[in-house]
Amino acid sequence: MKFIGAIILITATSYMGIEYSRKMEERPRQIRILKNALQIMHAEIIYSHSSIPLTCFAISKQISQPLSLFFYNVGQDLEHPTESLYKVWKDNLEKLWDSFSLINNDKEILLQFGRSLGKHDVMQQEKHIKLCLSHLERQLEEALDQRNRYAKMFKSLGFLFGVFLLLLLL
Amino acid sequence: MFIDTSILFQIAGIGIIVAMLHTILKQMGKEEYAQFATLIGFIIVLVFVVNSIAELFQQIKSVFLFRG
Amino acid sequence: MNMLEIVGLAIIASILVLLLKDQQPTIAFLLVIVTVIYLLSIFMSYIKEIILLIQYLGEKAGVNDSYLTVIIKVIGIAYIAEIGATIVRDAGLESIAAKVEILGKILILLLAIPIFKTLIETIINFFSI
Numbered sequence: 122m123k124f125i126g127a128i129i130l131i132t133a134t135s136y137m138g139i140e141y142s143r144k145m146e147e148r149p150r151q152i153r154i155l156k157n158a159l160q161i162m163h164a165e166i167i168y169s170h171s172s173i174p175l176t177c178f179a180i181s182k183q184i185s186q187p188l189s190l191f192f193y194n195v196g197q198d199l200e201h202p203t204e205s206l207y208k209v210w211k212d213n214l215e216k217l218w219d220s221f222s223l224i225n226n227d228k229e230i231l232l233q234f235g236r237s238l239g240k241h242d243v244m245q246q247e248k249h250i251k252l253c254l255s256h257l258e259r260q261l262e263e264a265l266d267q268r269n270r271y272a273k274m275f276k277s278l279g280f281l282f283g284v285f286l287l288l289l290l291l
Numbered sequence: 292m293f294i295d296t297s298i299l300f301q302i303a304g305i306g307i308i309v310a311m312l313h314t315i316l317k318q319m320g321k322e323e324y325a326q327f328a329t330l331i332g333f334i335i336v337l338v339f340v341v342n343s344i345a346e347l348f349q350q351i352k353s354v355f356l357f358r359g
Numbered sequence: 360m361n362m363l364e365i366v367g368l369a370i371i372a373s374i375l376v377l378l379l380k381d382q383q384p385t386i387a388f389l390l391v392i393v394t395v396i397y398l399l400s401i402f403m404s405y406i407k408e409i410i411l412l413i414q415y416l417g418e419k420a421g422v423n424d425s426y427l428t429v430i431i432k433v434i435g436i437a438y439i440a441e442i443g444a445t446i447v448r449d450a451g452l453e454s455i456a457a458k459v460e461i462l463g464k465i466l467i468l469l470l471a472i473p474i475f476k477t478l479i480e481t482i483i484n485f486f487s488i
Contacts, residue, residue, distance in 0.1 A: 274319045281312050288304045289335065291297070296368065299397070302390050303375035310382035329383070336389045340396075347396045350403045354410065355435025 123291075130290075131283040138279015142272040147222035149264040154184050155231075156257050158192065163250045167243060173206065174199040187220045210235030230256045298343065302336050309333075365401065369394070391449055399442060410434075429474055433467050440464075 158180045165176040177196030181189040191213055198209045214231060230253060237249040309332030316325035372394040379387035410431055417427045440463025448456040 270319055274315055277315055278312070281308055281315070285305065285308045285312070285332075288301055288308065291301060296397070299368075299372055299375065299390065299393060302386065302393055303379060306379040306383045306386035306390065309386065310379070313382070332383070333385055333389075336386050340389045340392055343393055343396045347400050347403070350400055351435060351439060354403050354407050355431055355438070 127287050127291075130287055131280065134283030134286065135276075135280045138275045138277070138282075141279070142275040144222045145268050145272045145275065148224070148227075149261055149268055151188060151222055152227065152257055152261045152264055154188050155227075156254060156261070158184050158188065159234075159250055159254050159257070163247065163254075166250070167247055170243070173238065187217060190220075191217050206238055207236050210238065227257075227260055230260065298339060302339060305332055305336055365398065369398070388450060392446055395442070395446060426474060429470055433470055436463055436466050436470070440466075 161180050161183055162176050165171050165179055171179070174196045177192045177199065181191075181193035181196065183189075184192070194213045194217070195210060198204075198213065199206065204212075211232060214228065214235070218228065234249065234253040237246070241249070309329055312328040312332075313325045316322075316328060372390065376387045376390050376394075379390060413431070414427060417424070440459055444456040444459045444463075447459060
């Protein structure tokens, strides 16, 4: 009986550690996808002069889950708009936020970008996309750095903490 | 009559785990958390030790001094 | 508990202490203390029998009960002082260990004062007859 409890305890804490480090490893990947999406948006807006809903659909077809869902939802909401673009952008971001592995800084950058979206002419819009891309580049570097330093640590920390608790309770 | 032997292994296990935590945290550049982990481990072990010392002294008292 | 078990326990404890000594000297030291306490508590359960034997012999020989109590107390103080001194010495604090030992000796002397007094009185009585 004790043995089963020990296994459950260690599994639980190890799982917590692995989950946390997985989130950390997922973040650079998602930021990269986001950058990709912005580059697609750049191409769509500057060269094809397509509207924002169409751009969003185009992006959602080319990138992977869960971010593609966000762009798809935004595109869908904007097809028959009842609210401002920023409101739609923000609401969708909030709704899907928990499924992303991003942190609050990334969210702030995305919100700021959403505020600028569709308010200016093509040249201005290009500048905003460039700005957001450079912000994301910085976040990506930071995320990569953090992943290299801490992802492994949280894995072993989870397991060790489980063993520690086990020894205390034994 | 005897204390349980498993306390020895328990303390050694806590010591090893705390040492590993210390090494990992230090390696990752979290010196202050490493110190903290060591301190916590030390306090927990100290509680065990103090309990067993109290038990031993009680035993000595009953054997030698206040046996009535 | 037989001797083999005690020796096995001591060897295991020393291996564990060696394992911990490099990384966590303080916890290794606490492990030493626990081992000492464990061995001593085994020892105490045996010495109980011996003290009961001494009391039995004292009763048979008709020795005054208060003298026996003092002797047993002296033995107890000697052991406690020894335990304390060795644990402190293991931590490398030689001077504190020496003070603990000296205090133990002085306390023993203090306990022996009444017996010493009666001894002197007996001798004086012996000569004054």
